[in-house]
Amino acid sequence: MxxxxxxxxxxxxxxxxxxxxxxxxxxxxxxxxxxxxLIEAVKQADEECGSCGCEYDALYKRFLALSSTL
Numbered sequence: 418m419x420x421x422x423x424x425x426x427x428x429x430x431x432x433x434x435x436x437x438x439x440x441x442x443x444x445x446x447x448x449x450x451x452x453x454x455l456i457e458a459v460k461q462a463d464e465e466c467g468s469c470g471c472e473y474d475a476l477y478k479r480f481l482a483l484s485s486t487l
Contacts (some may be wrong), residue, residue, distance in 0.1 A: 421485050426480045430459070433473065438462050452487050459484070 430442035458468040463477035 418474070419483050423480065423483050423487065426472075426483075427455075427474050429473070429476060435462070437465075438473075452484075456487075457483050 424446070427442045427446050430438040431446060433439050433442075438458050441451055444451050445455045445469045459477055459480050461483065462473070467474050467477050
């Protein structure tokens with residue numbers, strides 16, 4: 418179940434248009450070994466934009482909570 422949720426979040430990130438998260442999310446979904454880069458990108462996105470009120474704020478936090486299962 419968690420893997421499904423992670424993939425859905427990553428699809429949203431991939432479609433976001435924000436290069437910071439869309440590029441590593443797309444790469445991970447394509448099978449590239451970039452877990453660390455992906456997690457760092459989401460951490461940075463959360464720091465920069467994690468409380469702006471957009472739809473992604475909660476997704477950053479949820480992804481980071483689930484990232485240990487990647």
